[in-house]
Every structure is written in C-alpha cells, then in structure tokens.
Amino acid sequence: MTRIAVMLWMSVATLSSAQAQTSSDTTTASEKTVATLPEVVVTAERTESLGRRTPVSMGVLQAQDIEIKGITQLSDLAGLIAGVTVPSGFSNTPQAVGIRGVGVSQPASSQAVGLYVDDVPLVRGYATALWDLPDIVRIEVLRGPQGTLYGQNSSAGAVKIISAPPSGDATAWLSAGVGNRGAREMRGLVNGRLGDSALTASLAFSHRENDGFGYNATRRERINQLDVTQFRAKLRWEVSPATEAVLALDGLLDRSDTNTVNYPRNVPGAAPRVSFTSGPDGDFKRQAGGLSLHLAHRVSDALTLCSISAWRAYDDDPAVADFGGLPVQRFGVRQTDGQKAFSQELQAQGRNGDVTWTAGALLVSDLFDFDRVTLTFPLAAAAPLYGRALTKLRTVDFGVYGQGRWVLSESTGVTAGLRAYRTRQTETNSNWATDAAGQRRREVYAAGDLETSSSGWLPRLGVDHQLSRDQFLYASVAKGEKFGGFNRAASSEISARFAAKPERVTAYEVGAKGRYLDGRLSADAALFYNDYRDYLAALSNLVVGGVLVPDAVFANAGRARTCGVDLELAARLTRDLDATMAVEWLRSRFDRFANPTGTAANDYVGNELPNAPRWSLSTGLRYRWSGSAGGAWLIDAALRYTSGRFTDPANARALAIPAETYVDAGAAYEAPGGGWRFSLQVRNLFNRTIAVLPYVIPPLGVDTAYYNPPRTWVLNARHQF
Structure with a gap:
C-alpha cells in the first residue's frame, strides 16, 4: 500500500514538473491563479494564520471535504x-x-486529545461523537501537545470543529436524501440579517436514520439502527464596528439503538454483524446540547479582548446493551449517565512592537453522574449475578496561560509559552449487589468524600524561519499532561479509592512546510519524538498497597515513547484535477511498565502502545468540470489505509485489529444558476468487513466484535431558495 502511494506521488511530482517546464510564457496571470492551490487558513494558535506558516503539524478538512x-x-x-x-x-x-x-x-476519564467546538472545550468522550451540521466550515486536527493554548488534557493533540458565524448574506437551502439499508436524511441551513437591525442569525439542522447495519437472528429483526436529529442556532449582534457578540445554542436527540458490540464470533453459524441475543432490546435515548456566548472587543489595532462562556450537558436515559450476543445473555448493562459542564475563558490578543501575543485564563467545571446495573452470568455459575455501581465525579480545572512570538529578523521568530494549571477532583463511589430489577440487596462498598488534585506548568518553546517566500521551517519542544484521577464504577473499594497521577509527556518536533511549482504543489512534513512518563492505562489484577485488585484500575503504568514522521501533500495536477495524500509512520514502545501481576518481571516492556498503528495513509483525487449547459460537476475518490494494531498493553492477538483498507467515492452536480445540487456519497465501496473492536471475556464465554459499517450509499438533492 505504501509503495503504491509513493509511486503515485512520484508520478504527481513528475507530471507537475513537466507541466511547469513546458508552460508557455504567454500564460496570463488569471490562468496562473486558477492553477494554484488555494490557501488554507487555520486558527491553530487561537488567531487566524496561513496553515503553511503555522508551526504545528496538522490535518485540515474544509467544508467541501466534509x-x-x-x-x-x-x-x-x-x-x-x-x-x-x-x-x-x-x-x-x-x-x-x-x-x-x-x-x-476510558471515555469517562480525562482525554489526551482535546475536543473543541468553536473554542468551547468538550469534556470526556461521551456525547462527543456526532457533529453532522451543515454550518461546519472546517475541522482542524492538531498533532502533538497543545497544552499551552488549549489546556491540560490535550497532551496528544486537539480536534477543533469550527462553524460559520451568522452573516448578512441571505441564504437558505434544504436537502433530502435516501440510500441503501433504509437510509433517510434531511439537512438545512438558513442565514441572514434580521430586518435592518445589527442582528444576523443562522439555523442549521440535520436528521439521519437507517434500518440498521446488523441483524438479530433470534428475533429476526434489524439492529444497530441510526436515528439522530441535531440543530444549531446562532445570533450575532454587531454592537459597533469594534464589538460583537455571538450567542449559540445547539441540541441533539439520539434514539439509535445500542446493539453495536454484541456480534459473537464463537457461536455456530456466527457471521459478521449477526447477533443471537434474546436479551433486552438496545434501548437508548440521549439528549445533549449546549449554550455559548462569544464576546469580542477590539480596543485598538494592537489589542483585542474576548470572552467565551459556555454551558454543556447531556443525559443518557436509558442506555441498554448486551455485550455477548449469545443465545443465553452473559453480560448486559442498563445505565443512566449524564454530564453538566461550565467553562469560562477570558482572553487578550495583541501586538507590541516585534511581539505578538495571546494570554488568558480558563475555568472548566464538570459534573459527571453514572448509574450502571450489570448482569454477569459466568459459564460456571448456575444463575446470573446482578450489581449496581454509582459514581458522582466533579472536576474543576483552572489555568492561566500566555504565548508570544518575538520577531528576531524579517524571516526568523521565536515562540515561547507557558500555562500554569490546577485540577481538583472529588468523587463518591459505591457498589451494590442487586436483584434482577436493580433493587439493592447487599452493599459491596461505599467510598465517599474522595479527593485528589494536581498542579503544574506546561511550557512551549519554538523557533521558526521563513527560508523563502514559499518555504517555512520550524522546531519546537513542549510539555503536556493528562489528568488521572479516580476510577468510575469500580468493582472494589481499593480500586475506587485509587487515584492516578497525571500522565506527562515531553514532545520534540521539527517540521517543514512549502509550496512549489508556482503554488501547484504543497508539502508539509514533521518529524516527532514523544517521551511519556506515568503513562495511564486500564490494568486488571494490579497490586495496590500490597493487595491484588481483580477489577480494572485506571493507573499509571510506567514510561513509553513514540516517534515518527507525518507527511501532508497536495497537488493541482491540472486546472481541474487535484490530488492529496496524508501519511504517518509511527513507532511506539513501553520502556517501563507496572506489571499487572505484581511480579518483578516487566512483561510489557518492549510492547507497542495500544491503538498505535505503524502506518496510516489516505490519498485521493478530485476532479471538477463545467458542462456545456453551464452546470458544474465534481467527482471525489479516496483510499484510506491503517495498518494492524493492538488494543491493549499486553498486545494480545485475540484483541488485535487487522489492517483496514477502504475506498470511498463521491460525486456532485450543480445545475445552472445554482438552484439545485445533486450528490452521491459511497463509503466502503468494496464492502470490506473488518472486526475493528474485539471484546473478549473468557469467564463469561464472551468473544465479540464491533464491525466497521458495510458499504453505504446516499443520494441527495438540495435546493437553494
């Protein structure tokens, strides 16, 4: 796969070079502009800048890509x-x-990749999956620690989802689509000025559903169904030429089912995406949303002040799932969980002489409630066992930060940044033996008034140099941290009271970004090395205080390192044909590991980190042309490849994910005048089936997998009003 990609890009470079050498001197300025790749503008450093002059390794998806x-x-x-x-x-x-x-x-714990929607942080991994709204203009994926500007819990990077602010340009459109497996969808966007006032507003919404990717052979019904509705409304008030306020409200209702991890691999007649469970339906209802207020005031050309206030919440009630898919239910859960989070950021940006700077403070307060009833039916047991775990977690994080770039010369600058933070977490955790209805029968433990905290400094130092008008070099060293804290839904009091320390990383990166062949070829490359201390992992049979703890504990496992190379390429092969490729080569290793058996042997030293594929690659072609009657066509084809990887520190083969290769395609036609647009999307064109999330519990006889979605296609029609 990699050789094919390299050969493709050698061909790209050769073709582009030949075109450059044979181009006529009489080519007009406008023709050269058309043949140039468009500039990519990002906000990776909390202010707009050209991607090719931003000293961060990143991948960017524009609205058309999305x-x-x-x-x-x-x-x-x-x-x-x-x-x-x-x-x-x-x-x-x-x-x-x-x-x-x-x-x-663990999704319920602090994450190492920060997720942000319009600079509002999303805490934990729950209710963060879906962002299918037509007002999203860009997704930025920033690689490497981003703690100085984005805070703790972005030690591996950050994902930024950016939506469009309301504008005075009146627009309205509605689209409807149908596809295979009963796919139905509808999306729309309205934007414009409210009368003659200084107010502009927008409303974006989407609804998607299908009949399911899976099948229950016992009940003879489709499962793994999708049913999701979302919206986002924005109101923008241009108070004055120097001041504006943007109020945003978004909401989500998800009634999809939770039959996603119950496809057994050890039942006679088992097949991918087929379940045999006679247990409860995968009932599910999630309500989620948020409210945010962005205020910005330009004091002068050298100083801008802004405030970002946000409140977000979600509630899963209920979430019912079977994890075995077996004719006799061996492991099932019914849970309610929810989160309420408040964040407030105050920020100032300015320029003083040869220094441009950003400084601010961020407070995030998060309350997480978790109530889970479980059924476990070991193979050796005569009857199932029922238990109930209740967790209430409150986490408060406060940070003060500043970052500035000093201009040393016309082409060279130095960036220095620092963030001071303090995080405090309190928890109550309890576990009960219950009956089948979830009524408490016996207290296993009750651990209340738990508290832990950490504080630290997250520095960043970098240097950049504009080698020429189109060639940019940079180097940086940065520190990042991910908060540890308590385990939720612990099965024993020892694991409930155990608090992990923060995971720490020191990251080194050297990169180069450039445009070549009169702007028809861009190439960004980054070489990185990450040194992790107190690596956080979920471990079973861990010895805590001299006592063997049988249930999983979120703990500091030891020391690890990763290194590799990122490469992003884009080329305009002809006026109408573009090619792209993104590739990463990665190596990872545990240098020290707290052995889960408590023995002196370091069994996992030398193993690869979980979910660390050695190769990941995507490459694509996009062709545009105008029809004779004035309509416009666009065709897009892409290949995605991820090499095999392990999902646990033990590198167990039974839990490994094989290599994945997918081909996707899309086409769109815009009628003359732009009133109508028709599009077709096909994902997993060759219908590959891969077990992408194995799940094995030997005492329960559970050996299941979640499979990738099969081939799906959706045909859409959109009308511009």
Missing part, C-alpha cells in the same frame, strides 16, 4: 487524517480520539 466525503462523526476522521485513531465507531458509542498512538483510554 460534504463530499460524508463526514458526520469523529470516527470518520480515522484513516482520513494521518495519525488519528478512533476505535469505536457508532453514533452513541463513547468516542475517545487518539493521535500519534496516544489518547485512547
């Missing part, structure tokens, strides 16, 4: 943005993002 490729949730980024992994892939499944082999952990 639409033609059918990007609707975080898991769609895996394989498309090099270095990104998202193990779980269904809408209501908690999704934890990994970058460069780090970040995928």
Whole structure:
C-alpha cells in the first residue's frame, strides 16, 4: 500500500514538473491563479494564520471535504487524517480520539486529545461523537501537545470543529436524501440579517436514520439502527464596528439503538454483524446540547479582548446493551449517565512592537453522574449475578496561560509559552449487589468524600524561519499532561479509592512546510519524538498497597515513547484535477511498565502502545468540470489505509485489529444558476468487513466484535431558495 502511494506521488511530482517546464510564457496571470492551490487558513494558535506558516503539524478538512466525503462523526476522521485513531465507531458509542498512538483510554476519564467546538472545550468522550451540521466550515486536527493554548488534557493533540458565524448574506437551502439499508436524511441551513437591525442569525439542522447495519437472528429483526436529529442556532449582534457578540445554542436527540458490540464470533453459524441475543432490546435515548456566548472587543489595532462562556450537558436515559450476543445473555448493562459542564475563558490578543501575543485564563467545571446495573452470568455459575455501581465525579480545572512570538529578523521568530494549571477532583463511589430489577440487596462498598488534585506548568518553546517566500521551517519542544484521577464504577473499594497521577509527556518536533511549482504543489512534513512518563492505562489484577485488585484500575503504568514522521501533500495536477495524500509512520514502545501481576518481571516492556498503528495513509483525487449547459460537476475518490494494531498493553492477538483498507467515492452536480445540487456519497465501496473492536471475556464465554459499517450509499438533492 505504501509503495503504491509513493509511486503515485512520484508520478504527481513528475507530471507537475513537466507541466511547469513546458508552460508557455504567454500564460496570463488569471490562468496562473486558477492553477494554484488555494490557501488554507487555520486558527491553530487561537488567531487566524496561513496553515503553511503555522508551526504545528496538522490535518485540515474544509467544508467541501466534509460534504463530499460524508463526514458526520469523529470516527470518520480515522484513516482520513494521518495519525488519528478512533476505535469505536457508532453514533452513541463513547468516542475517545487518539493521535500519534496516544489518547485512547476510558471515555469517562480525562482525554489526551482535546475536543473543541468553536473554542468551547468538550469534556470526556461521551456525547462527543456526532457533529453532522451543515454550518461546519472546517475541522482542524492538531498533532502533538497543545497544552499551552488549549489546556491540560490535550497532551496528544486537539480536534477543533469550527462553524460559520451568522452573516448578512441571505441564504437558505434544504436537502433530502435516501440510500441503501433504509437510509433517510434531511439537512438545512438558513442565514441572514434580521430586518435592518445589527442582528444576523443562522439555523442549521440535520436528521439521519437507517434500518440498521446488523441483524438479530433470534428475533429476526434489524439492529444497530441510526436515528439522530441535531440543530444549531446562532445570533450575532454587531454592537459597533469594534464589538460583537455571538450567542449559540445547539441540541441533539439520539434514539439509535445500542446493539453495536454484541456480534459473537464463537457461536455456530456466527457471521459478521449477526447477533443471537434474546436479551433486552438496545434501548437508548440521549439528549445533549449546549449554550455559548462569544464576546469580542477590539480596543485598538494592537489589542483585542474576548470572552467565551459556555454551558454543556447531556443525559443518557436509558442506555441498554448486551455485550455477548449469545443465545443465553452473559453480560448486559442498563445505565443512566449524564454530564453538566461550565467553562469560562477570558482572553487578550495583541501586538507590541516585534511581539505578538495571546494570554488568558480558563475555568472548566464538570459534573459527571453514572448509574450502571450489570448482569454477569459466568459459564460456571448456575444463575446470573446482578450489581449496581454509582459514581458522582466533579472536576474543576483552572489555568492561566500566555504565548508570544518575538520577531528576531524579517524571516526568523521565536515562540515561547507557558500555562500554569490546577485540577481538583472529588468523587463518591459505591457498589451494590442487586436483584434482577436493580433493587439493592447487599452493599459491596461505599467510598465517599474522595479527593485528589494536581498542579503544574506546561511550557512551549519554538523557533521558526521563513527560508523563502514559499518555504517555512520550524522546531519546537513542549510539555503536556493528562489528568488521572479516580476510577468510575469500580468493582472494589481499593480500586475506587485509587487515584492516578497525571500522565506527562515531553514532545520534540521539527517540521517543514512549502509550496512549489508556482503554488501547484504543497508539502508539509514533521518529524516527532514523544517521551511519556506515568503513562495511564486500564490494568486488571494490579497490586495496590500490597493487595491484588481483580477489577480494572485506571493507573499509571510506567514510561513509553513514540516517534515518527507525518507527511501532508497536495497537488493541482491540472486546472481541474487535484490530488492529496496524508501519511504517518509511527513507532511506539513501553520502556517501563507496572506489571499487572505484581511480579518483578516487566512483561510489557518492549510492547507497542495500544491503538498505535505503524502506518496510516489516505490519498485521493478530485476532479471538477463545467458542462456545456453551464452546470458544474465534481467527482471525489479516496483510499484510506491503517495498518494492524493492538488494543491493549499486553498486545494480545485475540484483541488485535487487522489492517483496514477502504475506498470511498463521491460525486456532485450543480445545475445552472445554482438552484439545485445533486450528490452521491459511497463509503466502503468494496464492502470490506473488518472486526475493528474485539471484546473478549473468557469467564463469561464472551468473544465479540464491533464491525466497521458495510458499504453505504446516499443520494441527495438540495435546493437553494
């Protein structure tokens, strides 16, 4: 796969070079402009800048990419943005993002990859999967620690979802689509000025549903169904030429089912996406949303002040799932959980002489409630056992930060940044033996008034040099941290009272970005090395205080490192044909590990990190042309490849994920005048079936997997009013 990609890009470079050498001197300025790749503007450093002059390794998806490729949730980024992994892939499944082999952990805990919507932080991995709204203009994936500007819990990177602010340009459109497996969808966007006032507003919404990707052979019905509705409304008030306020409200209702991880591999007649469970239906209802207020005031050309206030919440009630898919239910859960989070950021940006700077403070307060009833039916038991775990977690994080760039010369600058933070977590945790209805029968333990805290400094130092008008070099060293804290839904009091320390990383990166062949070829490359201390992992049979703890404990396992190379390429082969490629080569290793058996042997030393594929690659072609009657066509084809990887520190073969290769395609036609637009999206064109999330519990006889979505296609028609 890699050889094919290299050969493709050698051909790209050769073709582009030949075109440059044979181009006529009489080519007009406008023709040269058309043949040039468009500039990419990002906000990676909290202010707008050209991507090719921003000293951060990143992958960027523009609005057209999101639409033609059918990007609707975080898991769609895996394989498309090099270095990104998202193990779980269904809408209501908690999704934890990994970058460069780090970040995928328990979704209920703090994450190593920060998620932000319009600079509002999303805490934990619950209710963060779906962002299928037509007002999204860009998704930025920033690789490497971003703690100075984005705070703790972005030690592996950050994912930024950016939506369009309301404008005075009146627009309204509505689209409807149908596809295979009963797919139905509707999306729309309205934007414009409210009368002659200084107010502009926008409303974006989407609804998607299907008949399910799976089948229950016992009940003879479709499962793994999708049913999601979302909206976002914005109101923008231009108070004066120097001051504006943007109020945003978004909401989500997800009634998809939770039959996503119950496809057994050890039942006679088992087949991918087929379940045999006679247990409860995968009932599910999630309500989520948020309210935010962005205030910005330009004091002068040298100083801008802004405030970002946000409140977000979600509630899963109920979430019912079977994890075995067996004719006799062996492991099932029914849970209610919810989160309420408040964040307030105050920020100032300015320029003083040769220094441009950003400084601010961020407070995040998060309350997480968890109530889970479980059924376990061991193979050796005569009857199932029932238990109930209740957790209430409150986490408060406060940070003060500043970052500035000093101009040393016309072409060279130095960046220095620092963030001071303090995080405090309190918890109550209890566990009960119950009956089948969830009524408490016997207290296993009750651990209340738990408290832990950590504080620290997250520095960043970098240097950049504009080698020429189109060539940019940079180097940086940065520190990042991910908060540890308590375990939720612990099965024993020892694991409930155990608080992990923060995971720490020191990251080194050297990069180069450039445009060549009169702007028809761009190439960004980054070489990185990450040194992790107190690596956080979920461990079973861990010895805590000299006592063997049988249930899983979120603990500091030891020391690890990752290193590799990122490469992003784009080329305008002809006026109408573009090619792109993104590739990452990654190596990872545990240098020290707290052995889960408590013995002196370091069994996992030398193992690869979980969800750290050695290769991830995406490459694509996009062709545009205008019809003779004035309509416009666009065709997009892409290949995504991720090499095989392990999902646990033990590198168990039974839990390994094989290599994944997918081909996607899309086409769109815009009628003359732009009133109508028709599009077709096809994902997993060759209908590959891969077990992307194995799940094994030997005492319960559970050996299941979540499979990737099969081939799906959707045909859409959109009308511009």
